[in-house]
Amino acid sequence: MAHATSIQYEPVAEIGGGAYGTVYKARDTESGQFVALKSVRVQTDQNGLPISTVREVALLKRLEQFDHPNVVRLMDVCATKRSDQETKVTLVFEHVDQDLKTYLERAPAPGLSPDRIKDLMRQLLCGLAFLHSNRVMHRDLKPENILVTSQGQVKLADFGLARIYSCHMALTPVVVTLWYRPPEVLLQTSYATPVDIWSTGCIFAEMFRRKPLFCGDSEVDQLGKILEVIGLPPEDEWPTDVTLSRKNFPSFMPRPIAEFVSEINEQGAQLLMNMLTFDPLKRISALNALEHPYFRDEETLTQTKR
Numbered sequence: 076m077a078h079a080t081s082i083q084y085e086p087v088a089e090i091g092g093g094a095y096g097t098v099y100k101a102r103d104t105e106s107g108q109f110v111a112l113k114s115v116r117v118q119t120d121q122n123g124l125p126i127s128t129v130r131e132v133a134l135l136k137r138l139e140q141f142d143h144p145n146v147v148r149l150m151d152v153c154a155t156k157r158s159d160q161e162t163k164v165t166l167v168f169e170h171v172d173q174d175l176k177t178y179l180e181r182a183p184a185p186g187l188s189p190d191r192i193k194d195l196m197r198q199l200l201c202g203l204a205f206l207h208s209n210r211v212m213h214r215d216l217k218p219e220n221i222l223v224t225s226q227g228q229v230k231l232a233d234f235g236l237a238r239i240y241s242c243h244m245a246l247t248p249v250v251v252t253l254w255y256r257p258p259e260v261l262l263q264t265s266y267a268t269p270v271d272i273w274s275t276g277c278i279f280a281e282m283f284r285r286k287p288l289f290c291g292d293s294e295v296d297q298l299g300k301i302l303e304v305i306g307l308p309p310e311d312e313w314p315t316d317v318t319l320s321r322k323n324f325p326s327f328m329p330r331p332i333a334e335f336v337s338e339i340n341e342q343g344a345q346l347l348m349n350m351l352t353f354d355p356l357k358r359i360s361a362l363n364a365l366e367h368p369y370f371r372d373e374e375t376l377t378q379t380k381r
Contacts, residue, residue, distance in 0.1 A: 084112055084153075084167060091219075100170055109170040110150060113233075119162050128164060135166075138209055145202030147171065147222060147232040171230055175278070176218035179285055189340065191227075192282045197370055198229035199275060204361035206234055207268045216274035217252045218281065253297055254287045259355050261298045264314040269355035272364070276350030283338045295319065301351075302327045304335060308353040342369040 084101040090111060091098050099112045117128050132152050139149050151167035175195075179187070187195075199221060206213060213220070213234040222230040257273030259266045280288040289304070291297025298319070302308075306329030313321040332344045332351075339347065346369045349359035359367070 084110060084165075086112065101167075111168045111170045111232075112165055113168065114163055114165045116157065117162050117164055118160060119156075132164070132166075134209075134211070138206075138211070141205070143202060143205045145198045145229050145231060146205060146234070147230040168232065169230075171222035171224050171232075173223055174219050174232075175221040175223055175229075178223040179218065179282065182285075186285050186338075187282055189338065189343075192279075193343075193370065194227070195223070195229055195282065196275075196279055197365065199231070199278070200361050200364050202229065202231040203271055203275060204365060206231065207271070207361050212268050213271045213274075215252060215255075216271050216278065217255045218278060221278070253291060253294070254289055256294075256297060257355065258298060258301060258353050259314065261294045261301075262314055262317040262319055264317050266355065268360075269358040272350050272358050272361065273355075275361075275364075276347055279343075279347055279350065280332075280336045280339075283336045288335060295323075299324060303330070304332070305329055305348075305351055305353060312354045340369075342367070345369070 083104055085104055086099040086101045087109070088100045089097055090100050097114070101110050101112045102108070103110055135149050136152070138146065142148070148169040149166060150169060153165040153167070155163045155165070157163050173181075203213070203216075211234060213231065215233060216231075220231070220233045222232050224230065255274040255277045257266070257270050260270060277288050289297060289300045291300045302324055307321065307324055307327045310321060332347055333339065336344070336347065346359070346364060346367045349367070350364065352358040
């Protein structure tokens with residue numbers, strides 16, 4: 076990891092603040108191109124950086140060698156020692172002007188066409204299948220963390236931060252913004268890559284609706300709103316190691332997803348429900364989702380966009 080090359084990157088504007096710190100748009104003074112700077116403060120031991128952070132950065136750099144078209148590029152990593160106990164690690168990513176949230180807001184009424192949504196979903200799932208095949212969970216997928224270039228190319232962002240932070244935290248329920256959290260995270264039980272598929276399903280619905288599908292104001296309220304749509308799962312699907320009992324919820328019956336996502340076609344609705352499956356073990360994987368009939372008639376636009 077390079078040390079203290081911050082002079083090379085000149086902050087131009089604050090892009091936004093996440094749960095873990097501020098993100099800046101900056102100019103690379105050597106090449107003149109714009110980049111995105113994201114910093115994390117890492118607790119260190121007497122030997123310098125924790126080995127887990129080094130491992131995670133090495134993983135990100137390894138993923139970078141594949142140069143996947145649907146994953147934002149990590150261009151540089153800088154480390155600055157702040158004290159004996161703390162080091163600031165700055166990740167330098169390629170800069171993309173808009174995220175999916177902005178892209179949806181800017182789309183003229185009545186919103187994105189079904190074919191455009193299909194293309195965005197295919198790209199999103201391609202990026203996710205790549206991460207999952209390399210055993211990387213994103214854990215915070217939402218429209219703000221999905222970038223869309225001016226050419227319409229989708230790039231997953233912030234997955235690297237999710238990995239780096241996770242090394243220094245217990246598996247806490249604060250991962251994944253509330254509206255995109257799957258039941259297993261809301262119930263504070265164990266989770267794996269299916270968390271990202273649930274979030275992707277929520278985003279899929281939002282592309283049609285132009286507003287989030289489940290807008291709870293607490294974990295319990297969020298779970299209630301989910302069960303109102305997908306129905307109360309059978310007793311044997313409810314995790315046993317959780318404090319919130321299945322008995323806390325009414326016996327909701329599943330409702331047709333078309334009631335909530337009216338523009339979606341039959342195959343799209345089927346794929347969406349395969350993503351919004353309560354039991355994570357029964358939830359569709361990113362690779363299998365790409366094989367779904369919903370995508371059959373789609374021209375492979377993704378290959379031409381590189």
